[in-house]
Amino acid sequence: MLQRLRESKSMQGTFLALPTTLWLFVLLIIPLFLTLIVSFGQRSPDGGVIFSFSLDNYIRLLGYSTDCPGGQASCFDPLYVNILWRSLTLAFNTTAVVILLAYPLAYFIARAHPKRRNLFLFMVLIPLWTNFVIRVYAWMMLLRKEGAINIVIGWVAGLFGIEFTPLEMLYTPGAVLVGMVYEFLPFMILPIYTSLEKIDNSLYEAAADLGANAVKTLLRVTLPLSMPGVVAGTILVFIPVMGTFIVSDILGGRQVILVGNLIQRQFLDARDPTFGSAASLILMVMTLIVTYFYTRKFGFGEEIVAA
Amino acid sequence: MNPFKRSPFVIAAAVFVYTFLYAPILILILYSFNASRTNVTFDGFIPAFSERVEMDGSLVKASPCGPFHWYCDLAKNDDVIEAAGNTLTIAFTATLIATIIGTMAALALQRYDFKIKPFSQLSLYIPIVIPEIVMGIGILTLFSQAFGWLNNAFNLTGDARLALGIGTVTVSHIAFMVPFVTLVVQARLQGFDKSFEEAAMDLGANEWTTFRRVTFPMILPGVLSGALLAFTLSLDDFVITFFTNGPGSTTLPIYVYGLLRRIITPQVNALSTVWILIVFIAVLLLQWLQSREAKPAH
Amino acid sequence: MTSEFAVELRDVVKKFVTPEGNELNAVDHVSMQIKNGEFFSMLGSSGCGKTTSLRMIAGFEWPTEGEVYIEGRAMGHTPPFQRKVNTVFQSYALFQHMTVAQNIAFGLEMEGVGEDEIKKRVGRALEMVQLTGMERRRPKQLSGGQQQRVAVARALVKTPSVLLLDEPLGALDLKLRKEMQLELKALQQQLGITFIYVTHDQEEALTMSDRIAVMSKGKVQQLATPVEIYERPSNKFVADFIGESNFLEGTIKSLARDEAVVFVPALNAELRGMPMSSDFVNGEAVAISVRPEKIRIAENNAKGDGLFEAKVLTSVYIGSDTHVYVDMAGIRLKVMEQNRISRLDPSSFYTKDQIITLLFMPENTLVLKKD
Numbered sequence: 001m002l003q004r005l006r007e008s009k010s011m012q013g014t015f016l017a018l019p020t021t022l023w024l025f026v027l028l029i030i031p032l033f034l035t036l037i038v039s040f041g042q043r044s045p046d047g048g049v050i051f052s053f054s055l056d057n058y059i060r061l062l063g064y065s066t067d068c069p070g071g072q073a074s075c076f077d078p079l080y081v082n083i084l085w086r087s088l089t090l091a092f093n094t095t096a097v098v099i100l101l102a103y104p105l106a107y108f109i110a111r112a113h114p115k116r117r118n119l120f121l122f123m124v125l126i127p128l129w130t131n132f133v134i135r136v137y138a139w140m141m142l143l144r145k146e147g148a149i150n151i152v153i154g155w156v157a158g159l160f161g162i163e164f165t166p167l168e169m170l171y172t173p174g175a176v177l178v179g180m181v182y183e184f185l186p187f188m189i190l191p192i193y194t195s196l197e198k199i200d201n202s203l204y205e206a207a208a209d210l211g212a213n214a215v216k217t218l219l220r221v222t223l224p225l226s227m228p229g230v231v232a233g234t235i236l237v238f239i240p241v242m243g244t245f246i247v248s249d250i251l252g253g254r255q256v257i258l259v260g261n262l263i264q265r266q267f268l269d270a271r272d273p274t275f276g277s278a279a280s281l282i283l284m285v286m287t288l289i290v291t292y293f294y295t296r297k298f299g300f301g302e303e304i305v306a307a
Numbered sequence: 308m309n310p311f312k313r314s315p316f317v318i319a320a321a322v323f324v325y326t327f328l329y330a331p332i333l334i335l336i337l338y339s340f341n342a343s344r345t346n347v348t349f350d351g352f353i354p355a356f357s358e359r360v361e362m363d364g365s366l367v368k369a370s371p372c373g374p375f376h377w378y379c380d381l382a383k384n385d386d387v388i389e390a391a392g393n394t395l396t397i398a399f400t401a402t403l404i405a406t407i408i409g410t411m412a413a414l415a416l417q418r419y420d421f422k423i424k425p426f427s428q429l430s431l432y433i434p435i436v437i438p439e440i441v442m443g444i445g446i447l448t449l450f451s452q453a454f455g456w457l458n459n460a461f462n463l464t465g466d467a468r469l470a471l472g473i474g475t476v477t478v479s480h481i482a483f484m485v486p487f488v489t490l491v492v493q494a495r496l497q498g499f500d501k502s503f504e505e506a507a508m509d510l511g512a513n514e515w516t517t518f519r520r521v522t523f524p525m526i527l528p529g530v531l532s533g534a535l536l537a538f539t540l541s542l543d544d545f546v547i548t549f550f551t552n553g554p555g556s557t558t559l560p561i562y563v564y565g566l567l568r569r570i571i572t573p574q575v576n577a578l579s580t581v582w583i584l585i586v587f588i589a590v591l592l593l594q595w596l597q598s599r600e601a602k603p604a605h
Numbered sequence: 606m607t608s609e610f611a612v613e614l615r616d617v618v619k620k621f622v623t624p625e626g627n628e629l630n631a632v633d634h635v636s637m638q639i640k641n642g643e644f645f646s647m648l649g650s651s652g653c654g655k656t657t658s659l660r661m662i663a664g665f666e667w668p669t670e671g672e673v674y675i676e677g678r679a680m681g682h683t684p685p686f687q688r689k690v691n692t693v694f695q696s697y698a699l700f701q702h703m704t705v706a707q708n709i710a711f712g713l714e715m716e717g718v719g720e721d722e723i724k725k726r727v728g729r730a731l732e733m734v735q736l737t738g739m740e741r742r743r744p745k746q747l748s749g750g751q752q753q754r755v756a757v758a759r760a761l762v763k764t765p766s767v768l769l770l771d772e773p774l775g776a777l778d779l780k781l782r783k784e785m786q787l788e789l790k791a792l793q794q795q796l797g798i799t800f801i802y803v804t805h806d807q808e809e810a811l812t813m814s815d816r817i818a819v820m821s822k823g824k825v826q827q828l829a830t831p832v833e834i835y836e837r838p839s840n841k842f843v844a845d846f847i848g849e850s851n852f853l854e855g856t857i858k859s860l861a862r863d864e865a866v867v868f869v870p871a872l873n874a875e876l877r878g879m880p881m882s883s884d885f886v887n888g889e890a891v892a893i894s895v896r897p898e899k900i901r902i903a904e905n906n907a908k909g910d911g912l913f914e915a916k917v918l919t920s921v922y923i924g925s926d927t928h929v930y931v932d933m934a935g936i937r938l939k940v941m942e943q944n945r946i947s948r949l950d951p952s953s954f955y956t957k958d959q960i961i962t963l964l965f966m967p968e969n970t971l972v973l974k975k976d
Contacts, residue, residue: 009420010419010420010421012415013415013421014423015415016412016415016419017411017412017416017421017423017424017427019408019412020409020412020427020485021412021430023481023482023485024430024431024433024486025430026449027446027478027479027482028430028433028434028442028445029430030449031442031445031448031449032437034445034448034449034452035441035444035448101323101324101327102324104316104320104324105320105321105324105325107317108317108318108320108321109321111317122590122594123325124328126587126590129587129590130579131542131543131545131560131563132543132545132560133545133560134335134583135331135332137563137571137575137579138331138332138334138335140567141331141334141335141338146347182328185324185327185328186328214314235435235436239435239436239438240438240439242438243438243439243440243546244440244546245440246564250567250568260440263440263444264549267444267447273448277444277448280440280441280445281441283438283440283441284437287436287437288437291436503698503700505685505692505698506692506694506698506699506700506759507700507711508664508665508684508685509663509664509685509691509692509760510686510691510712510759510760510763511715511763512686512711512715513684513686516715520711524700524702525700525701525702
């Protein structure tokens, strides 16, 4: 046996990879299939699952309703479609804002003196190490009517003698956007930094030598070369934003319901795992489609690991 | 020549982003010293030390711990201590297992050809491309279906019934941590010259000795950073834990989340501050260790 | 010693599957016998199978067909750690997490040698490669040359019967390489153990080796002493690969035991030369090889056997020699002449379009198999 193992490279490889592969198969792949099966099922009165094959959950998600205000047999209820659309646009907006904030900072760090680079990078990581839930809580304190932001604005307004009534910022879509941006900003800074840092200084010199000004150098040299970082960062930001429910739960209250909240409520409050499973599969398909088209265009960068 | 190096725009943007990153944390820490129990506005520091807590409405006037009143309060909170214990138990166990099997898989994927290799490699990307909540409810469904079936089949009752708890949380954490360990170690192995191992074998070391004396020490930095990443992922995890925990397996993020939906006293801020401080010190320590390792010994 | 040969390869084949899925014979029916105490080189360009052959001797690869023998014993699938050979790697492969002394001690520890004995032998090994006092350094703190010495010491401290060296000097600069060549050769003679040395540098192989196997496309093209390989190449490949050669094409007119007469159509003349193979037949198409330094420039207007007129294309003065590129009836040739006499007069050098007469002597004209 030992002799066979020693001589068969293929057996050694299988043996080494087996625990991880099995673990992932049982806890990631089987659950995905289970979710698929459950999504075709029906809710039992006690909140369990009756296995069957029905597309009811998907039809309901797409807006088919039998509970109509006009008393018709069926009508279009945009509730769930709106939730899906809201999640998608929020994820796009968050990603866009995150790129706009992350890029200059990543650039700043990459072009800083090598001795200080690690410190600047470290300063990006510290907020990341504080807990996700705690970070949302911090924004709750900031955005409140009595919170620090209103105090600061009121103080500035007072200096200019302007009347100021505290803004209602908490429990608005804007609050959710700010919270999401804050949560995921470091995941964009790190990969962009990694790809910017790889750009040799001589390339900037060559661009300048060939007559490119600062803006042209940025557009024609820096941006294209740092695209892998932006792509990796986008994947690291877009996908979790699509599925997160804490930020909207705490900063959006009942006002901003995302697909994550929908799923969570089906499993906890509404006790309809079949509908939750269907919503979760739709979520997965949406993210996979976006990721697929995005990475097909730009490639799947190794920067993901670097982050 | 670097056209953007001293651009005021870049510097201003950097200052703005750093402020954006740190302002919430600083406010959070400040409020942990709040005299106001309701914690809505900052009503100043707790002014005095006394033998007993003295209250004036919702304002703390004096406390045995003075300004650190909420920290003392925290230390007396058994729920927090239990949650912290759970968090660490889960993180340590899951990291240990994920690091071992993840490193094995990295070696296999980087060094060997075998039938299931494409499948193994592909499965590593699942946690990256699929939202956590999808994995969370999937795992929850798996456990509830599997446990329901097993409990019925073997007539398990009472304490013997399989239920969600620390075990399910740990097992699920490993599932989403392993890919990160494997990918990090794999990246390190890419630059690893096979001739080091051949040299060891050439000098008379068998496969196991070669691994123990040469391969492992050389990939150790990669393994450690993979383990560190896995550990922080576990400590920080909310979503997977949210769906797989059960009675008695509350972790700190779950506990804080529970508080946020009810009453919030500055105790939450104190807890957050302690957490931030511990992580900060741990990371500094690690950095210091790494920099000491990197310096050549003269 | 149980065998007269330190290492023997018998009809060894090593097949690899390329990433495109094709099968490739990296080593293609190679047989060679390496004698005890010999400095043996495998010479060839990259991909010729020399390193794969060495790795099969070390045990890092196993032959697909054929057998490797070390001291007369068939190795089969014996793992590297059970073979009495040691390797000096191209990249040195020094363990970065160990000191110099720990690196050298590693092999002895594996043998279970006692601590005191290890200390003594490590000290002696360091002395042998002139690195005494460097025990506690890390490999990264050493220069390339020093690292190379540590790699040699680490392998030799195990007193192997055969030392395998895979391009050990490839990473060093030219001057250091020349020094190390002489040092390695001296070390080999002093220790009297077999060295098998893989290199792509023909000068290195010619300088150091007792015998050389010239390899190409997985096959041994010629296995002989350096002098034989240079002076009596067995085929066109070897003549071309080792040193420089001018080639002419022709067909065999007549054959004697050590002389062949070849008709060269381009010259419309016959050339007499030495047959480098025993199985030529009359009328066979052959290649004629003449080394640049072995073409003589004769007196102008000399007439006779082996004398041909040529036109100078360029003449390059490189100090010790002058390289004259000429056109001889449409064939480009390189002729090398030593600058034996110190001179400055420009008229004493060859100039473009000058007509000169070349002399091909039969003993310098080698008749080779075409492929």
